[in-house]
Amino acid sequence: MAKETKHVGKIVNTGEKVAVVFRTVPGESNMALVLPTSTLKDEMHNSLMELIDSAQGQQANELGEIMFTRSFPNGLNMLTAVQAQGRLKKVATDTVMMTPTPVNEIKLSELNVLIAEQRNVSVDELYTFVSGAPKAGQKATEVPTPPANMAAMDEAIPTNDGVLSDEDLARSYRSQADAMYKEAKRLREEAEKLAPTKKASKKVEA
Numbered sequence: 006m007a008k009e010t011k012h013v014g015k016i017v018n019t020g021e022k023v024a025v026v027f028r029t030v031p032g033e034s035n036m037a038l039v040l041p042t043s044t045l046k047d048e049m050h051n052s053l054m055e056l057i058d059s060a061q062g063q064q065a066n067e068l069g070e071i072m073f074t075r076s077f078p079n080g081l082n083m084l085t086a087v088q089a090q091g092r093l094k095k096v097a098t099d100t101v102m103m104t105p106t107p108v109n110e111i112k113l114s115e116l117n118v119l120i121a122e123q124r125n126v127s128v129d130e131l132y133t134f135v136s137g138a139p140k141a142g143q144k145a146t147e148v149p150t151p152p153a154n155m156a157a158m159d160e161a162i163p164t165n166d167g168v169l170s171d172e173d174l175a176r177s178y179r180s181q182a183d184a185m186y187k188e189a190k191r192l193r194e195e196a197e198k199l200a201p202t203k204k205a206s207k208k209v210e211a
Contacts, residue, residue: 009105012057012068014039014113017100024053025101026069026084026093027135028117034129037098037113038069040087048078049086056083070136 015022016039023039030036042050056062056075065071072083087093101113121128 009109010058011063011105012065013105014101014103016096017102017112023094023101024057024068025103025113026072026087027067027132028113028120029098029128029131030095031132033095034117034127034131035098035114036095037101038093039096039101040092041094044092052077053083067135 012025013022014025022042024042025037026040027038030038040053042053045053052075053072056071057068062068062071069084072087073085075083077083077086098114098117099112102110103113103116104110117128117131121131124131124134126133
């Protein structure tokens with residue numbers, strides 16, 4: 006039996022191979038964010054495919070989540086770099102054919118319906134399973150999460166033939182650190198809501 010691989014597909018009309026970074030977009034469940042793999046330089050392409058094929062990559066619900074925790078060989082965060090370089094494309098989910106094996110195909114729109122049914126939610130709610138996604142009633146801008154934090158991503162510097170100066174790398178690292186700090190702060194706030202930290206009471210001397 007052929008090995009199944011998540012997160013990989015092709016554009017229906019052109020046959021262009023893509024990695025599906027996010028299966029749906031908040032507020033636009035009929036759209037997805039994909040990364041055309043043929044446009045990547047060899048070292049970036051190989052690094053991405055190694056991540057996709059890894060156990061962590063296959064366990065990830067969304068490729069974009071695991072990409073945010075990994076870097077390309079040049080030191081840039083994977084998700085930040087491809088977004089800053091304008092490589093991510095928003096496409097209709099019914100134009101993406103997922104290819105888990107060489108002989109099996111299913112449209113992303115149909116796969117999303119199956120996943121939604123398994124999770125007992127609507128397709129519109131699938132994005133809420135992305136790490137740090139806003140809860141019902143919250144605006145996306147109210148929750149600074151790694152995948153949705155476009156402000157932090159926009160601070161990344163596009164590469165020129167893969168050559169980065171120390172200043173470029175420093176700016177990228179600061180951008181990543183800022184995004185991670187915001188996510189850590191959000192998680193601490195969530196933890197406090199679930200189980201507030203008990204503060205030691207001070208004894209009052211008579």
